[in-house]
Amino acid sequence: MPGHVPVLRQEAVRLLVTDPGGTYLDATLGLGGHSREIVAALGGEEARVIAMDCDPAAVERARANPPAPPHRFTAVRGRFSEIDQVLGGLGITGVHGLLADLGISSDQLDDPARGLSFAQDGPLDMRLDPSLPMTADAWIRGTDDRALEAALQSYGELPRARAATRAIRRAASEHHPLTTRTLREALQPIYPGPSRPRRIAQAFQALRIAVNHELEELSALLEIAARVVLPGGTLCVIAYHSLEDRMVKTAIRPPRPMDAWVEPTPSPWVPLTPRPIRPSVEEVRLNPRASSARLRAARRKETGS
Numbered sequence: 001m002p003g004h005v006p007v008l009r010q011e012a013v014r015l016l017v018t019d020p021g022g023t024y025l026d027a028t029l030g031l032g033g034h035s036r037e038i039v040a041a042l043g044g045e046e047a048r049v050i051a052m053d054c055d056p057a058a059v060e061r062a063r064a065n066p067p068a069p070p071h072r073f074t075a076v077r078g079r080f081s082e083i084d085q086v087l088g089g090l091g092i093t094g095v096h097g098l099l100a101d102l103g104i105s106s107d108q109l110d111d112p113a114r115g116l117s118f119a120q121d122g123p124l125d126m127r128l129d130p131s132l133p134m135t136a137d138a139w140i141r142g143t144d145d146r147a148l149e150a151a152l153q154s155y156g157e158l159p160r161a162r163a164a165t166r167a168i169r170r171a172a173s174e175h176h177p178l179t180t181r182t183l184r185e186a187l188q189p190i191y192p193g194p195s196r197p198r199r200i201a202q203a204f205q206a207l208r209i210a211v212n213h214e215l216e217e218l219s220a221l222l223e224i225a226a227r228v229v230l231p232g233g234t235l236c237v238i239a240y241h242s243l244e245d246r247m248v249k250t251a252i253r254p255p256r257p258m259d260a261w262v263e264p265t266p267s268p269w270v271p272l273t274p275r276p277i278r279p280s281v282e283e284v285r286l287n288p289r290a291s292s293a294r295l296r297a298a299r300r301k302e303t304g305s
């Protein structure tokens, strides 16, 4: 979407593009902000960006309005766990850089029909990929109390997760199907005071992560990246959640010996960001949703090094 400024735009593209004539995978097309910047940084006959998203709406939007020049850009629908098939289908065996800007786009958040925000009423759907079999409403009904409480606690870092679980269960028995409003109203009495909007947002985030298998998908992306990023190429991940950031950090750091007698398995990555890069105060002022962003990058080792 023209005018949309992607998070950590300059920092991500500077780290990602090591060869302006190369092939790059933007695994999270979204509103196309990063793809547009990467295309603009490229030059030469072979240079191209493959932009992927599990949300068909993102792919349709980018195809209708591709970044210039359009011959360097291909938008494809797919999930992180399908990167091998997406690249294979285009005859690509390796990429010079892979970028993932995790989470959801502002368009998805602001669309009441997606059920991702408690600010407006809508069906409690939450699927980023509409081909997934289960909406958040169905997930809640098919999940037992222990798993629901564990999701609220670990994915949402939500205090009073047991009380929240009971409240959600009660609401689910009274409302068929649940909506974002009925879920918000069920949670409100548990979180009085000024922290209430944050707590409700944490509960929504937890359900979204569970419904979209976001941690499993990230784990697949990190595993596939170690194979498809070419030696000397870069992996860049922007995470907004501490669990995701920890997974990225662990995947790219040099291995630590578990036991003094056992050689650790060598890592395919050389970290480029000893500490995560955070948005500037100015970027957060212009885009408050960037406030929790953390960018980590790593260079794929040359074979044999």
Ligand SMILES: C[S@@+](CC[C@H](N)C(=O)[O-])C[C@H]1O[C@@H](n2cnc3c(N)ncnc32)[C@H](O)[C@@H]1O
Binding pocket: 004, 005, 006, 007, 027, 028, 029, 030, 031, 032, 033, 034, 035, 052, 053, 054, 055, 058, 078, 079, 080, 081, 101, 102, 103, 104, 105, 128, 217, 218
């Ligand atoms: C934060 S947005 C990306 C914004 C984009 N960088 C931009 O500048 O407009 C994240 C996007 O990743 C997509 N996404 C999330 N999980 C995914 C997955 N497992 N596979 C593919 N796309 C995914 C979402 O649908 C969303 O469009």
